[in-house]
Amino acid sequence: MATGTVPVELPELTKDELSRYSRHLILPEVGEEGQRKLKAARVLCVGTGGLGSPLALYLAAAGVGTLGLVDFDVVDASNLQRQIIHSTADIGRKKLDSAAEKLRALNPDLNVIKHDTLLTSANALDILKDYDVIADGTDNFPTRYLVNDACVLLGKPNVYGSVFRFEGQASVFATKGGPCYRCLYPEPPPPGLVPSCAEGGVLGILPGLVGVIQTTETIKLILGKGSPLVGRLLLVDALDMRFRELRLPKNPECPVCGSHPTLTQLIDYHQFCGISPATKEEIKVKNGIPQITVAELKRRMDAGEDLFILDVREPFEYQIANIGGKLIPQNEVPQRLSEIDRNREIVVQCKSGGRSQRIAEFLKQSGYPDVVNLAGGILAWSSEIDATVPKY
């Protein structure tokens, strides 16, 4: 299926391009016309991380003419296990700059457009409108719903991919007559229920596998060849190396792409996903649980206070780094309450503050009178208090 805005007059290929893309030109499904379509195409990669890396690299290699990149993040060492467009020398650098440099080195003819911004309801329509296909390589629910809704409103296909640990999903949303992300998942999970890659982990190769699936779908849409994953949800299980396909019907009552849409403009997606906006002051209490900063914890420990630090991570994490807390992995807490003293103040701690918040809420519901959550977890401790504590 062809995309909407590839121009009728396709650009000619130069002599160098005829040589570079010879392996495409001899494929009946691509040929010179297909390569010219790729050259004319404008693709937006939202995110230049795990999924965005293979997406951008292979789109550049394939001869896509214009590649927009949206990212506001900076390269961190922990990215390099999977974000292969970045290198060790790029640590601390803007991901946009790092990615653009590698893409231009791979393909100097590529027109790279950098969007150095967080994608929001205020700018999404304006940014997306100039592209033919949008490839979603983001890592959070609010942005996924934002990209989806913007694509439906603009009539742009949304090539979707997502990963968690060893499993991935891929599909193509927002085509004419096809379903959208909300047809699949009308609502996001409550915040904190589905861990991020930072909390749950991800096999490094997995976004590579899913990202290339997304790239393949993008190229097929541009060429108008093959059967894209419209109305199909591809599930990848990398551990068993199984691929399954599930049917994904368009929901006639979908509020965005259904027959009688009720959502005709972009909304506040953080609110939709149940995430309260950060205020200028630090958030002191969350869901009834007081938050303690690492600085405050350090102060109180140095003052000799009798705190019970409950570390709810997994044993292998504790081995990498710990601040001396009592280790009870989160899933074991309900059975091991007898080991958590109700008469003491319990400081619940994990890697970045997510799991510990949930366990703190559980302890409070179980009748513990004095429970606080260590905001930012051991990562914040490493950043702000003791850099010898390894980050992972």
Added chain:
Amino acid sequence: MTLYIPTPLRPYVAGTDTLEVQASTLSAARDELTWASPDLRKHLFTEEGKLRAFVNVYLNNEDVRYLPEKDATGVSATDMLSIVPSIAGGR
């Protein structure tokens, strides 16, 4: 009938990736599942017993929301039930 448990939900079933469920309808399968694993029940269903909107259940490769007989759909020993929750990782 085999029920496939996705990674995010395996901690609630002692890490296993499949459960065997004996049932003749989807509704009976749901009842047996929730009896077998109360933790899984909490993550899949609301207090009112409705499937949560960020989790989909598939009978073979069909989303159960769109089956004409819905919960009354008959199931056999060779059918597969899959739970597919939404995941957002990408970076």
